[in-house]
Amino acid sequence: MVSEKKGGIGSSEDKELPVHLDDSAMLLEAIAFCKAIAKQQEENGKAIENLQQTIKNLQQTNKTLKQEFKERRQEFKERRRELRQLGQRSEDTQQIGQQLQHQVQQNGQRIKELSEEMKDLKQSTKHTAASVR
8 A cells, every 4th residue: 555645744634545556657657757867866966066167167267367367467567667668768869869969050050160260260370470471
């Protein structure tokens, strides 16, 4: 005999049912079904473990990528700072070049003036020497 509860958990309406061959086949099917469910649960458990490991791997990869990003961002900031400094140096060099060019022009003008004065002095010296004779 198989006991069946009619009213659910804790119900006092239990009824004894006779077991027949059809019931045995149904029981075998139910057992096979339970085994299939157990196998599926085992497979699901393995799948869950695999997913949990994948999540851990992805979290580690994410952590690694964040660290790499942080390092590269720092390198970028340093390179940008270096480029700014080089740009400033370039501007400074350009400004110094312009100042030097201006000085060269002034020196060239001064050389012309001095050259004219030397010509005048030579002429004056020739006249003075001629008048002294």
